[in-house]
Amino acid sequence: MAHHKSAKKRIIRNEARAVVNGARISRIRTYVKRVEVALQVGDKDAALAALKIAEPEMARGAQLGVLHKNTVARKVSRLTARIKAL
Known part of the structure; x- marks a missing residue:
């Protein structure tokens, strides 16, 4: 207990x-999952689009610690x- x-x-x-x-970590995981789902389906365009959204969010997470x-x-x-x- 604080004194x-x-x-x-x-x-x-x-x-x-x-x-x-x-919340930030959860959002990052969601974006990464979208990329992985697109990869599993084999849709290269969707995977690239999802990565373009995920990458800045991940970078922001790193920047904020x-x-x-x-x-x-x-x-x-x-x-x-x-x-x-692919």
């Missing part, structure tokens, strides 16, 4: 940020390679 005012404020802030960060930048780079690279292989 001083700034620690109490920090707990409240952390809970609020956890909600925002969770929700995901590590190397994780985002690796995921984008692998998705791009899979699209290219």
